[in-house]
Amino acid sequence: MVFVILLIIFLWLRIDYKLGRKNHLNKVNKREYPLRKSNIKLFTNGNELFENYFNELKNAKDHIHIIFYIVKDDEISTTFLNLLQKKAQEGVEVRLLVDWVGSKVSKQMRKELKKSGVHFQLGHKPRFPFLFYTLNARNHRKITVFDGKIGYVGGFNVGKEYLGRDPKYGFWRDYHLKIDGEGVQDLQKQFLYDWSDATNVDLFANPIFFPPLPAGQSSMKVVPTDGAYLQSHFLELINTAKKEITIGSPYFIPGAKVMNGLLEALKRGVKVNVLIPNKADHPFVKDAAYPYFSPLMQAGARILMYLKGFYHAKVFIIDDIMCDIGTANFDKRSLYLNHEINCYIYDPFFIQHVKGKIHEDIASSTELTLNDLKKRTFLQKSKESISTLLSHFL
Structure with missing residues (x-):
């Protein structure tokens, strides 16, 4: 009886989400404000x-x-x-x-x-x-x-x-x-x-x-996303990168398409740096990031864990030509659910200023190694599996 009730609840949640998402995507419009000074x-x-x-x-x-x-x-x-x-x-x-x-x-x-x-x-x-x-x-x-x-x-x-x-x-x-x-x-x-x-x-x-x-x-533009279009924005930016991509986010759960975009950038010889907190502020959210680390690191990306306190910045820099600072995290919730707003900045002097702050943050971080991943316990890996199942809603 309990199993039947749980099954009904699961099916209801799944149908509710699928139909709700479809209804939302039918109504949402892509909005992007003009380039401003x-x-x-x-x-x-x-x-x-x-x-x-x-x-x-x-x-x-x-x-x-x-x-x-x-x-x-x-x-x-x-x-x-x-x-x-x-x-x-x-x-x-x-x-x-x-x-x-x-x-x-x-x-x-x-x-x-x-x-x-x-x-x-x-x-x-x-x-x-x-x-x-x-x-x-x-x-x-x-x-x-x-x-x-x-x-x-x-x-x-x-x-x-x-x-x-x-x-x-x-x-x-x-x-x-x-x-x-x-x-x-x-x-x-x-x-x-x-x-x-x-x-x-x-x-x-x-x-x-x-x-x-x-x-x-400074040249800049405001880019709002309403639970849609952020993934395409991020992929467009990643695909323009020629030298370096730097991502700072408290949560790193990019999903398959953005992950593939980063791997393709690494194949092109683009450096990829991902800065995240060592300390988690939500259960499971840190563990949900780990399945993405090994493929990125094997392809040459650096994963840096901030140690000084809690890292909550949302920053995305492409080469020295574009800096994105706003409210969107590099995770599925921001990509597919949350209503966010980002600011794209195209001022090289401002970008260098931001990169200086990121270098300070990196100096307060430790780099994750493949050996660190191998040392993770069975319990930690089990938690990763559970977190992966829940990752869309973390």
Whole structure:
């Protein structure tokens, strides 16, 4: 009887996911904003980022538009939410969209936010008839726009661990961008798109959200993906590589097609470096990466394990001509489920700056060897097998 019930549940989940995915792909559109000129600043330390972020938040005069995947219920989150309440009470329009799964904002705090005038919304709530699929298709974007003139996008969420204050993870390494100039309008458009999706309120016609913006120094473009098209984006980039590919990601589960793309690049003589954390923040997710390591290493790739703390950066560099920093991990969840946003940057000076940070990260890492893989225990290899089965949802 128990077996029959489990079989029914399994079949329901499989059918729900397959039909939900098909329904999603029939509706989703590929969106890619134009090439823009912007000024871009990179933050790799949470304390520095949020000091700058909170200063800009305090100076906002007209509107504050924010998406985070996670807002925790802790001291830094309380500071953040209190600042939003204060700005709303000053007459600034404040909109905060947080993912339904990622949000840890209490019901009491939500009431206080709304009472103060903050427009608070939970995004990507599970929906019938495809409950299991929509439960897994998360809004993983992190976007902020102040007054339509200053934008932020990258890997940091709001919580004490992102400032290195959680002893479980220690120092937290992440990459986040501050943007001013033409590219901010595209972050604004993406925010308004997600806000409309969550609330059915269309704000695109309000001109105050799109002030005139000066051109900046760096060529860049904003690339959103909605649980589709990220794989083709990554493959296009990999196929253009002539000398070197560098990937930084907390989770490395690229799937068969992207994996084959990397192996083909190695055959062409392209160097491939993969930087991942030695410490895992989720069960199974690190083990799910191991089946990909041996073929890559045998073909000449370097796998580097970050030791200084937790590595959460999402960075992808092709030769010295393109750098991608955003919210997408190099894993199946970002490739096929999550709604992400990346920023492609084509400024050689900025790219060298980012490569300098990556070299610092590599200096705080150890290189995995084939001998290390051979030493893995039977228990570890068994966990790899289980993780591989679950890898699509990790």
